Amino acid sequence: MNNYSSPTLAGIAGFTGYSGAELVRILSRHPAVEPVLLEHRESGERRGPWNGRGLKRMPCTAESVKAAGLAAVFLATPADVSMDLAPALLETGAAVIDLSGAFRLGAAANFERWYKEPHRAPDLLAEAAYGLPEFCRARIAQARLIANPGCYPTAANLALRPLVRAGVIDRASGVVCDAKSGVSGAGRKPSLKTSFCEVTENVSAYAVLDHRHVPEILRTSGLEESELSFTAQLLPLDRGILETIYFRARGAGSAEEILEIYQRAYANEPFIRLYPSGQAPDLRAVARTNFCDLGIHFDARGGRGVVVAAIDNLGKGAAGQAVQNMNIALGFEETAGLL
Amino acid sequence: MNNYSSPTLAGIAGFTGYSGAELVRILSRHPAVEPVLLEHRESGERRGPWNGRGLKRMPCTAESVKAAGLAAVFLATPADVSMDLAPALLETGAAVIDLSGAFRLGAAANFERWYKEPHRAPDLLAEAAYGLPEFCRARIAQARLIANPGCYPTAANLALRPLVRAGVIDRASGVVCDAKSGVSGAGRKPSLKTSFCEVTENVSAYAVLDHRHVPEILRTSGLEESELSFTAQLLPLDRGILETIYFRARGAGSAEEILEIYQRAYANEPFIRLYPSGQAPDLRAVARTNFCDLGIHFDARGGRGVVVAAIDNLGKGAAGQAVQNMNIALGFEETAGLL
Amino acid sequence: MNNYSSPTLAGIAGFTGYSGAELVRILSRHPAVEPVLLEHRESGERRGPWNGRGLKRMPCTAESVKAAGLAAVFLATPADVSMDLAPALLETGAAVIDLSGAFRLGAAANFERWYKEPHRAPDLLAEAAYGLPEFCRARIAQARLIANPGCYPTAANLALRPLVRAGVIDRASGVVCDAKSGVSGAGRKPSLKTSFCEVTENVSAYAVLDHRHVPEILRTSGLEESELSFTAQLLPLDRGILETIYFRARGAGSAEEILEIYQRAYANEPFIRLYPSGQAPDLRAVARTNFCDLGIHFDARGGRGVVVAAIDNLGKGAAGQAVQNMNIALGFEETAGLL
């Protein structure tokens, strides 16, 4: 166990983006870690005169990371930037936690199918640990490189994997994941799609059946591609993901039995909260937290099950989970800075 | 065909609510109809000094409706008020178009199951025409009493019924309707659930698998209750409904074949717009219109189909469709005042 | 008076922007005019498959404008594009109504001070009519080139000029115009400042005491620069401008006397609505209209007056007023298409 008295340094590349700024916010309150801003060429416009004020800054290079003895580096950068930065940063001995999709899919071919570009650091794919602590804690604790999960897959896998494992889903009928996200999930780079006047008073579906987060859901949940119908929708709000997941149960069942499956799966998980059967979480319940809230509904007529999962896309869906992963990798208490 | 030169009078009970105000707005531009405000005891707070200014007003009684010779009366009132008002208003000879759920479910027992109160005018249920013109035009044209459909069922049935009829859906796998609605769908009466601070930056699911609009969807689409999983969700926006509908196809198929089913079903429908396969409508496309926009997605792996349906809940989902029904019932051009 | 039977053609350059799209919407309902989309090199991304569908299109050149016999051309383009397009388009004989700031300030030096660039068509400045019909109707009727007013100055001048003329303001104490605008006033080009996540749950002041709309207010209201304190603020909403204007009265006075000044000034104005003393308009009252609503408050202690002015920045603040100007210039009824 690490000593809390002299702070460990953790660097943040991409600190001007929404996930990066959330990392700064969380780490500034972390009892054992001090955030360091890593500046690189493509850093975006900063927000207000007070953000990041008083924090250490240094160039985002292996040299400065090594010289300063950073214990961890967060890459809150686009996938292509992460693929370029990761190899050299790993050489410094820092744990690298990448928030992009660069290292999540295991095989270069899988990445290339969904991201439609060649992988620039395929040698690292095999060793990257998938950073969903509830299912991959042991590997994360040993990893040099952690691929922080996507926001949609985090909620989907936390909702689906216990059910798939328990064998309660009638997989032949398929599983539906209807996902809704706030706009910060699209990043801070200006675009017409995320302009206020285009988003307000609007909802739009995108990447229907073809979202690049689908392969992450398949890998972790255990479902086949032909079994999963996934649709993402952009909502007029800043932060939050709500996923409504529909399945048919094999044989008889009840809401209580399904709830018990989750209770067993998540008995010791500090960041999973289960609702009484028939109650659904909303985004307010998880805003600015690292929680994933799950509500279960079941109707025996037809064996229709509905699970509602809520997370903050910048919390458990990005920066919060990244800090949870750092805590595991560096040997801190897993909840440090997150409650 | 009616003569456009001397305006027909149409009364609006509940004109201070959102659907009622939208009726006033639409009818004020109607080429052949003049709106009349029907005041009754429970009329809510009016909005601003200009709303309804210069319009005729009269008490919401059978006497005044008859004396003024109203050709149609819209009931934009809660179901229990509609059940009380409808019998006497029908005696005046006016066509009565009810926007509540009072007369939609055919049998009193069905109403009582879903609305959890006794029906107060059960004798009228048999003669009430269900006001979804795309499927019930002939009955509407003959009806004294028209039950204007619910907002969710309008989008769901327009998306589902052609597919169910064509037999392309693998019904054993079930159908999912994930519905999202703006807040105006909940009416204008103040409540904590519709308060700004509770709704903004939030999404919440409600009445999961148990919404009172479900029986309307079953009746018109032809699905069985055990086959349909319906969830309603409240979004931080004023107007609009987006429904994402998931199904599995029986046997092989393609997006084009599914699109053709819709093209055949809606070839002559002025208010249904079909998108090229793979494109999805958003709420902006239908805001303040009477359109229902449909976008079809299909992936042959698993026969996974997704249909996105968008309407304005106060337009095709309420007031717009009510005016469409009035046009049919009174013999006006069906699109009058609505394009 | 024009003959309504064969439609007059009016071209719209910049039809993909917010003001341009609003022009399309208004002109599509105009009883005597048919809109034509003028395509030029820099046309932005279109919105949805239905926008502008079925409308005539042609290149935005003097040749095609002349060949088609357009009676009017709207320039819903940035100031530098308008300065480049206007000279040749005027040669075609079409009335040119420019929605940018290019021709509003009378003298090139004034333009250059506030817009910080040289004027590229200074010869046209003298003949351009300022398109605020309530005060410049006669010149507009004779003009070839109409400079449609800025959104902020429209509300400010309608509120201020009657008071300045009547001499009721104690000008030595100064006048304050606190202006709030929806985001569509900033145009459709993506930028960080108009991104959803930067705007929602936020308010920001900008160009404090230094907004380029100030000289328009001074020119029309009759105030001196040293007398006016103007601040613009960006609000988390799509459409609408609310201006709260503060002044001190010279000598005694009353709300009723001030209301009378407005009543005299606007007795025959179809688009100015005065509220009973002590009531203030809100944005809902003017949304999607060409109205300017004014509410007057006065407290004799200190002679403190407050006028609240509300417009839709895309209506009376841009496209609505531009159509009003076209109606005047082409001899149509001034309210045609606008009520």
Add this chain to the structure above:
Amino acid sequence: MNNYSSPTLAGIAGFTGYSGAELVRILSRHPAVEPVLLEHRESGERRGPWNGRGLKRMPCTAESVKAAGLAAVFLATPADVSMDLAPALLETGAAVIDLSGAFRLGAAANFERWYKEPHRAPDLLAEAAYGLPEFCRARIAQARLIANPGCYPTAANLALRPLVRAGVIDRASGVVCDAKSGVSGAGRKPSLKTSFCEVTENVSAYAVLDHRHVPEILRTSGLEESELSFTAQLLPLDRGILETIYFRARGAGSAEEILEIYQRAYANEPFIRLYPSGQAPDLRAVARTNFCDLGIHFDARGGRGVVVAAIDNLGKGAAGQAVQNMNIALGFEETAGLL
């Protein structure tokens, strides 16, 4: 100085309201204080299953407050409830911090003029300390009863009092305070005015020149009623107040001189942040903090000054400031739990 090791208990009456919930949130992180929920008859609907979970609860009576040894009690209740509760709670020896307007105005007559009801505990008015620490710190430290300032007056007085004291304002020209507030400032009780559909895409001015927060501004700033024009406006956002304050300077001056006045006044204040001259704060900068941010603009032509003040209405405008006051009254570090 208090000992941080054994937690001090602080009760919260009205914990289901927005200010009360914010008190719970802040105190749950306070290093030396443990919050206790005080339940009374009129407690509103709670929010979600996780709010307040695991916290101590007791009836809101003098008996239980005394028995439990609460060191402080926060009244996040309406003024009439606060007037009823305060006398008995003071008898327990707890410091009472009232967030309502009940004890802010010094004299019963002043209260009765602005709140339009008789004062029910006039004997306490003289001893109540006005809880604006930047100006009343010494009295707060000695007080049994602290009247936590209103949200609007907090921002207005922090912006105005240094200028009034320094004598730079030309008071004969008057001072304008144009105030904009998020909806949470109106409380959690449902009403049409705070319903989502009435607030979104809207801005409305209310209580123009007649807001009950005016006398608080006069008392603390030193202005006369005839000198101040105050308008409040409701914005479509949850949290935050932005006030734009306009004045005329006596004699010559500069933005730098004005900035210096503030620098001297607030040199040692931990919660006041001054912006470089010409920069204005926005609401994002202060969201969920106890800061008041001030930006100064000045134009020598006419001596026009504009100060923009931003606070979180639930932070420095209510719960944050209340905790700051508690820290002072109980001898904790003033910033404890607030940075």
